[in-house]
Amino acid sequence: MFQIVYAADKVTIGALVDLTGPTGDVGKPYADGIRDCVRYFNENGGVNGKEIDLLMVDYQYKIPQAIAAYKDFLRKKVVAIHGWGTGDTEALSKFITKDKIPYFSASYSEHITNPANNPYNFLVGVTYSDQARIALKFIKENGKKKTVAFVYNDTGFGRSPFFPDGEEYAKKIGVELVDKQVVDLKALDATSQLLNLSKAGAEYALVQETYMATSTILKDAKKLGVDTKFIGLNWTFGKTLIELAKDAAEGFYGTNPFALWEQTDVKGIQFLHDLNKKYNPDITYRKINYIQGFSSMYVLLSALNQTKGELTGENIKKTLESFKDFDTMGLTAPVTFTKDSHKGVNALKIYQIQNGKMVPVTDYISAE
Amino acid sequence: MNYTNCGDFKTSYKKDTEIYQSLFSKISIYSFLVFLFILPFFIDDYFLYLLNIIMIAIIGAVGLNILTGITGLISLGQGAFVGVGAYAAGYISNKFGLNFILVIPIAGFITALVGMVFGIPSLRLKGLYLSIATLAAQFILEFVFIRAESITGGVTGLSLDYANFFNIHLDNDFKFYFFALLLTIILVTAAKNIVRTKIGRAFLSIRDNYIAAEAMGINIFQYKILSFGISSFYAGVAGAMWAYYVTIITPEHFTIGVSIQYLSMIIIGGLGKILGSIFGAIFITILPEILRFVADQFTSNFPFLTQAFASIREAAFGIVIILFLLFEPEGIVRRWNLIKAYFKLWPFSY
Numbered sequence: 001m002f003q004i005v006y007a008a009d010k011v012t013i014g015a016l017v018d019l020t021g022p023t024g025d026v027g028k029p030y031a032d033g034i035r036d037c038v039r040y041f042n043e044n045g046g047v048n049g050k051e052i053d054l055l056m057v058d059y060q061y062k063i064p065q066a067i068a069a070y071k072d073f074l075r076k077k078v079v080a081i082h083g084w085g086t087g088d089t090e091a092l093s094k095f096i097t098k099d100k101i102p103y104f105s106a107s108y109s110e111h112i113t114n115p116a117n118n119p120y121n122f123l124v125g126v127t128y129s130d131q132a133r134i135a136l137k138f139i140k141e142n143g144k145k146k147t148v149a150f151v152y153n154d155t156g157f158g159r160s161p162f163f164p165d166g167e168e169y170a171k172k173i174g175v176e177l178v179d180k181q182v183v184d185l186k187a188l189d190a191t192s193q194l195l196n197l198s199k200a201g202a203e204y205a206l207v208q209e210t211y212m213a214t215s216t217i218l219k220d221a222k223k224l225g226v227d228t229k230f231i232g233l234n235w236t237f238g239k240t241l242i243e244l245a246k247d248a249a250e251g252f253y254g255t256n257p258f259a260l261w262e263q264t265d266v267k268g269i270q271f272l273h274d275l276n277k278k279y280n281p282d283i284t285y286r287k288i289n290y291i292q293g294f295s296s297m298y299v300l301l302s303a304l305n306q307t308k309g310e311l312t313g314e315n316i317k318k319t320l321e322s323f324k325d326f327d328t329m330g331l332t333a334p335v336t337f338t339k340d341s342h343k344g345v346n347a348l349k350i351y352q353i354q355n356g357k358m359v360p361v362t363d364y365i366s367a368e
Numbered sequence: 369m370n371y372t373n374c375g376d377f378k379t380s381y382k383k384d385t386e387i388y389q390s391l392f393s394k395i396s397i398y399s400f401l402v403f404l405f406i407l408p409f410f411i412d413d414y415f416l417y418l419l420n421i422i423m424i425a426i427i428g429a430v431g432l433n434i435l436t437g438i439t440g441l442i443s444l445g446q447g448a449f450v451g452v453g454a455y456a457a458g459y460i461s462n463k464f465g466l467n468f469i470l471v472i473p474i475a476g477f478i479t480a481l482v483g484m485v486f487g488i489p490s491l492r493l494k495g496l497y498l499s500i501a502t503l504a505a506q507f508i509l510e511f512v513f514i515r516a517e518s519i520t521g522g523v524t525g526l527s528l529d530y531a532n533f534f535n536i537h538l539d540n541d542f543k544f545y546f547f548a549l550l551l552t553i554i555l556v557t558a559a560k561n562i563v564r565t566k567i568g569r570a571f572l573s574i575r576d577n578y579i580a581a582e583a584m585g586i587n588i589f590q591y592k593i594l595s596f597g598i599s600s601f602y603a604g605v606a607g608a609m610w611a612y613y614v615t616i617i618t619p620e621h622f623t624i625g626v627s628i629q630y631l632s633m634i635i636i637g638g639l640g641k642i643l644g645s646i647f648g649a650i651f652i653t654i655l656p657e658i659l660r661f662v663a664d665q666f667t668s669n670f671p672f673l674t675q676a677f678a679s680i681r682e683a684a685f686g687i688v689i690i691l692f693l694l695f696e697p698e699g700i701v702r703r704w705n706l707i708k709a710y711f712k713l714w715p716f717s718y
Contacts, residue, residue: 020682057660060682063621064421065656067614071417071541087620090525094615098539111524154514156523156618163522 011047011304011311013038014055014073014081016088021061022185023085026210026235026289030106031056033286033293034082036279037301047304047311059084063091070095079311080104080300086156089121096120100313102320104300106292108234109160113343120313122320124296124328124335124344128161128233130367131255131348132206133169135231137365138253138350139204140173149179149202149228151193151209151217158185158208161233166206178202187213190220198226207232214252215244222248231255231350238288242356249353253361257348258291259331260358268295268329295331299344302326333364385564401553408545416541418657423548424609425649429633430559430642431602436631437640438563439595440575441490445502446630448509449600451622453479453607458526458617459519468531468538468612472551475608476601482509483600490592506624513619525618528611544613551609555602560642562598571595575640636692638699647700659684 015034018027038054046052055076057069066088073081081096083089083105089112096103097120104122105112110129112121126134139148148170152158162180170177179200181193194217197205205228207214214236221228230252232241237254239261245252259266264273272294276283304311307319320342325334333347347366351358378384388394408416432446456475460466466474486505493501513520520526530539531547538544562568570591573581582588611617629652637648663677696703 020679058663058681062625064653065660068414068417068421068657069660071414075412075414087618090616090618091614091621094527109524154511156525156620159514159523 009050010053011050012053012055012076012078013300013304014057014069014076014078016057016059016066016069016081016083018061018084019058021059023061023210025240026287027061027084029287029289030084030293033290033295034297036275036290037294037297039279040275041301041305047301052301059088061085061087063087067091067095074099074101079313080304080316082297082300083107086160090156093118093121100317102300102303102313102316104296106296107157109156110165110343113341115339115342118342120317122300122337122342122344124299124332125234125292126255126257126345126348126367127343128208129165129169130343130346131233131257132161132166132208133367134348134365135204135206135233135253135255135350136166136170136173136175137367138231138362139175143175143203145201145203146174147176147178147201147203149181149197149200149205150177151181151183151197151205151207151230153185153209153213154182155185158182161208162206183209183213183217185210185213187216190217191224193217194220194224194226194228198224198228202228204229204231207236210235211238211240211244214241215248218245218248218252229253234258237351237358239285239358240287242353242358247356250355252353254351254353254358255348256288256351256358257332257345258288258295260288260351261286261291262357266330268331271329291331295328298328298331299323299326299335333366387560387564404549405546408542413541416545418654420541420544420548420613422650422653423552424606424613425630425633425653426552426646427555427609428603428606428630429637429645429649430556431599431606432630433634433637433640433642433645434559434562434571434602435595435599437634437638437644438568438575439571439592441487441592441595442495442499442631443502443596443599444499444624444627444631445486445505445509446599446603447622447624447626447628448506449479449483449603450607450610450626450630451509451513451617451619452482452600453604454611454617454621455513455520455526455607456604457608457611458528461528462526468533468608472605472608472612475611476604479604479607480597480601483603484593484597487593487596487600490596491589503624506627510619510622510624513622520617520619523619525616527616530615531612538612548609548613551605555605556642556646559602563642567591567594572640632689634699636689636699638701641699641701643704644699644701647704651700655685655688656681 017031018024019031038052042052059065059069070092080102083103086107086109089105089107100120102120108123108125108127110127112118113127139146150162152162179197179202181197183190183193207230214232232254234256237256242249259269263269303316303320307315309315320337321339323335323337325336327334332345335344337344347364349360349364350362352361428450435441435443453475456478457471460474461471489501490498514523530537538547570586573586574588574591578588633648633652634645636651638644659681663681667677
């Protein structure tokens, strides 16, 4: 049997990424962010002087492969894992609880942030439910008719922000939910859904999709002259959307917890510009997912650095739960984990696409 | 095709269908089983995990082979039926607190019922048309998994406790292995016996010529539904085992991709052969791991190749399947028989 011996002066971290699967378009820049972050730490002392060994596995968004990779990670004695999607994070949640492996992921489902059930799941980002709440708050303040429709895909990822959290919150703050429409992630046509939505009188629509479906929705809305304003959650928003939807993207809002590459006045972005000049001189633009991956890994590695004593799951968890207003160099709102919540970030800015540029239209809004 | 030794005369049909064709095969099979029971003491969790997943896949693939390989009814819904079994197991074990020894067969029977309902169109539909009807089953069931929140827990999924065998919790790969191995042996033996009895012969005759079969007095509808039932029972048991293995069930586990994977298992392994399903399940489960291992070796030395290798890995999967269909359309099982035949006469062939 293959036995791989790992030197004791290394810290091993597993990363599940999707480079070639269905979410590869956003997964690849995310993985680049993780990789560059590890490289930066390694060139600056590693984790308390120990070199970080990053085991990156492209699991192609397939759950059995994620579990296989996980078992392989355990064998190679990883101290923490950075995961990716909703399905695999949930499939692994019981294992990581049992094996006490701190697990960061890019699935912002709210129910995995409750430490009572998932004590080792963490996320650096605003949960989908909170994003929906913030968007609803925005509608409440800025809307005239204060009516909203939900547009989503019929998967765990798609339904997560709205049912039941978004629905309940809309009722609570007095925004009327007039319609719900399902648009598939790979949809090339959303005409009938948009006509229904417009007939129902939705002033705003919250969109939980990825770039492709979002651009379909925006293009069709423009074609049909639907005057509903669209607010997309974080996976809908980015430069890729502007490239896909072109001028149909004008006026589109996004709930975006991360700083953008253009915002060079943010310390972290300036830092990333410098880092990329050094590591990848031929790259002049980094997608938002890169920043996302970098900031998530940055928090994880910082926690390892600050952990006192041995790097066991319990110790790392304790360190993370002591994070209060941890500064990610402005890449996100300050990160806070507590014993009762592993949400990390709960504030974001709402952006709008104006003249082909993503412009923040609010300051940080928090969900509470 | 059977390769038997020269001078090995069969004097009755009964002899011809015996599982152990010779004393040697009996000894080898039993010693292999003993080996399987000793094996887990010598390997680590990762390989145990692979074996566990393989055994779950074997059960699902054997079921599909009874339906598609032996009865000739193509099904693209096996993944969803596996899901029905998983959800049934999760729901029953949460709701009624039954022991898994009872839950697993109940989950199997529930899935069998569901499978029989979706099998009804098979009376009228054949070939491609039937595959579309079963594809519909796949999508309908996937929809139910997401929407029937009171039973399935919707998109958040359903969480259940580890199986409890007289206060031994099957909560790691080592303990689960023995349970999975026993169940696999029982179910594979059962399948082997189904095939060589009246039911199996009826299935084969339906596959080969349904008009002749009917003329011989076989109730085609009844047997087709029975085939769907048996196949779904296996899928249900596989699903229930998966449920007890991961202990959290979400709809993402049971997509069309899983159905296609099961179909490719039996095609690569050998249609209509129980042994073929086993080979296919092993092959399809291990292939991505081997590809990953190779890719890891390369990319750790040449990190800039990561992306290239990620794509090659995906293509390699397809290429392997195409190569199999081109050079070994009857599946791995035929190659196995050829190897066996070669060594029977080794070193002096006729």
